[in-house]
Amino acid sequence: MQNVQRIVIVDFGAQYTQLIARRVREANVFCEVVSYLTPLQEILARRPVGIILSGGPASVLDADAPHIDPALYAQGIPVLGICYGMQLTAYTLGGTVERASQREYGRVPVEFDVTSPLFAGMKPRSVAWMSHTYHVTAAPAGFVSIAHSENCAFCAMANAEKRIYAVQFHPEVTHSEEGQTVLENFLRNICGCTGDWTMSAFIDQAVESIREQVGPDGRVLLGLSGGVDSSVAAALISRAIGNRLTCVYVDHGFMRKNETESVREVFTRQFPVNLVIVDARERFLKQVAGVSDPEAKRKIIGNEFVCCFADEAKKLEGGSFLAQGTIYPDVIESGSVKGSAVIKSHHNVGGLPEDVKAKFTGGLVEPIRMLFKDEVRKVGEELGMPRDMVWRQPFPGPGLAIRIMGEITPDKLETVRESDAILREEVALAGLDRSINQYFTVLTNTRTVGVMGDERTHDFVLAIRAVTTDDFMTVDWARLPYDLLAKISARIVNEVPRVNRVVYDITTKPPATVEWE
Ligand code: XMP
Numbered sequence: 001m002q003n004v005q006r007i008v009i010v011d012f013g014a015q016y017t018q019l020i021a022r023r024v025r026e027a028n029v030f031c032e033v034v035s036y037l038t039p040l041q042e043i044l045a046r047r048p049v050g051i052i053l054s055g056g057p058a059s060v061l062d063a064d065a066p067h068i069d070p071a072l073y074a075q076g077i078p079v080l081g082i083c084y085g086m087q088l089t090a091y092t093l094g095g096t097v098e099r100a101s102q103r104e105y106g107r108v109p110v111e112f113d114v115t116s117p118l119f120a121g122m123k124p125r126s127v128a129w130m131s132h133t134y135h136v137t138a139a140p141a142g143f144v145s146i147a148h149s150e151n152c153a154f155c156a157m158a159n160a161e162k163r164i165y166a167v168q169f170h171p172e173v174t175h176s177e178e179g180q181t182v183l184e185n186f187l188r189n190i191c192g193c194t195g196d197w198t199m200s201a202f203i204d205q206a207v208e209s210i211r212e213q214v215g216p217d218g219r220v221l222l223g224l225s226g227g228v229d230s231s232v233a234a235a236l237i238s239r240a241i242g243n244r245l246t247c248v249y250v251d252h253g254f255m256r257k258n259e260t261e262s263v264r265e266v267f268t269r270q271f272p273v274n275l276v277i278v279d280a281r282e283r284f285l286k287q288v289a290g291v292s293d294p295e296a297k298r299k300i301i302g303n304e305f306v307c308c309f310a311d312e313a314k315k316l317e318g319g320s321f322l323a324q325g326t327i328y329p330d331v332i333e334s335g336s337v338k339g340s341a342v343i344k345s346h347h348n349v350g351g352l353p354e355d356v357k358a359k360f361t362g363g364l365v366e367p368i369r370m371l372f373k374d375e376v377r378k379v380g381e382e383l384g385m386p387r388d389m390v391w392r393q394p395f396p397g398p399g400l401a402i403r404i405m406g407e408i409t410p411d412k413l414e415t416v417r418e419s420d421a422i423l424r425e426e427v428a429l430a431g432l433d434r435s436i437n438q439y440f441t442v443l444t445n446t447r448t449v450g451v452m453g454d455e456r457t458h459d460f461v462l463a464i465r466a467v468t469t470d471d472f473m474t475v476d477w478a479r480l481p482y483d484l485l486a487k488i489s490a491r492i493v494n495e496v497p498r499v500n501r502v503v504y505d506i507t508t509k510p511p512a513t514v515e516w517e
């Protein structure tokens with residue numbers, strides 16, 4: 001990302017660091033998260049217009065607390081310390097940090113000095129979110145308090161001349177009423193950011209750097225799942241190098257209604273690539289025949305998937321690149337930012353056999369690795385991709401196979417696919433498709449007695465699952481309106497074969513998971 005103003009966020013292990021980055025991006029300012037272990041020279045080499053020091057679980061008074069090169073404060077680059085970042089700033093520059101008599105946690109009314117450029121345009125008193133045990137009791141020389149609460153004399157401090165600011169509260173969380181204003185004030189008033197991070201600028205740069213990386217003759221292979229990340233990556237690469245991109249889409253037969261057709265349409269007409277649709281439906285069905293254990297199903301499908309993809313990859317000419325729809329949260333989580341700890345290693349590369357991996361001598365092409373999910377969707381919209389594809393809800397790799405309890409048969413697949421299509425249609429018609437994060441139907445393996453016309457029936461119970469969540473780690477069940485549920489239920493029992501009863505899953509995660517298997 002050359003030529004855009006850049007903020008560097010130094011991560012001290014806070015749970016909210018990603019959120020700070022997202023808020024900065026929402027203000028149309030590009031930012032990168034780096035570990036606190038990153039040497040100052042590397043931070044400076046990124047030519048940041050401002051530096052944000054995140055919160056973190058440690059206490060600056062601990063012997064093994066994370067620290068930072070004090071020279072960071074002498075570069076003339078604006079700094080904003082948040083929570084631990086504030087205590088670190090105070091401590092490093094000669095102030096005093098002490099354990100508070102009581103922990104300050106939750107929504108706290110704070111008085112702000114609105115003459116400070118950090119708090120310009122804000123109300124003099126509003127609620128901010130606090131979560132700290134230690135606090136600053138004496139500011140370093142040259143600093144003044146610019147916010148206080150009942151328990152804390154230094155809710156924020158500033159050395160305006162040196163453009164060093166720090167806040168004890170968390171401006172990045174929505175519980176801080178004017179948090180976004182604080183961040184935007186730092187970016188615009190103090191760092192001089194112009195808001196030059198736009199998705200159309202990103203697209204131009206991404207296209208250019210793909211061309212540069214791949215060269216005039218390079219070829220790229222990408223596994224297309226139909227999900228938003230791989231689809232947007234494919235569209236960008238298509239724009240850069242056209243049909244020197246080969247996309248392999250494995251149709252395992254567990255996709256939702258019309259999904260394969262939509263992929264075919266988009267990547268043959270709108271973003272022409274060399275599209276290989278592997279029709280592996282029979283192959284997968286055979287593999288899972290008679291299998292009802294959830295883990296066994298997942299394993300079989302995962303392995304088969306890698307085999308199908310590898311078969312296609314082997315056919316590719318040499319000197320090639322492998323593309324992936326890696327996004328920024330994957331980068332942060334997989335440890336390249338968090339210092340040493342690898343929390344999650346991800347995606348296709350890991351699963352590919354060595355001889356296949358060895359074919360990709362050019363390396364990896366990851367055009368959206370600096371983007372958050374909402375930015376990926378914006379890029380998709382900007383590129384003119386279909387709404388369904390851009391706003392697609394998460395869909396598990398094993399697809400509908402893990403939404404059929406017990407053994408999978410073509411009949412059961414039809415039942416779950418058709419009911420899922422009805423649910424999606426009705427949720428969209430009700431205007432709820434963006435506010436509910438994931439919704440689908442599950443074919444339980446239970447039959448119950450019903451009556452249809454004058455006939456007794458003995459058919460399946462179908463469950464509806466709809467959830468709201470921020471991160472899918474914890475979820476709540478969506479409070480779908482009764483009238484909507486009534487309509488969906490009526491349509492499903494009337495239109496979908498083999499179902500005579502519909503139930504609604506009203507379980508949170510935990511203890512349940514989102515998917516049933
Ligand atoms: P669970 O069921 O674990 O699901 O609460 C959390 C989120 O992850 C999705 N999910 C998967 N996604 N491959 C994926 O790409 C998988 O095997 C898989 N299993 C679950 C699930 O749909 C939900 O969004």
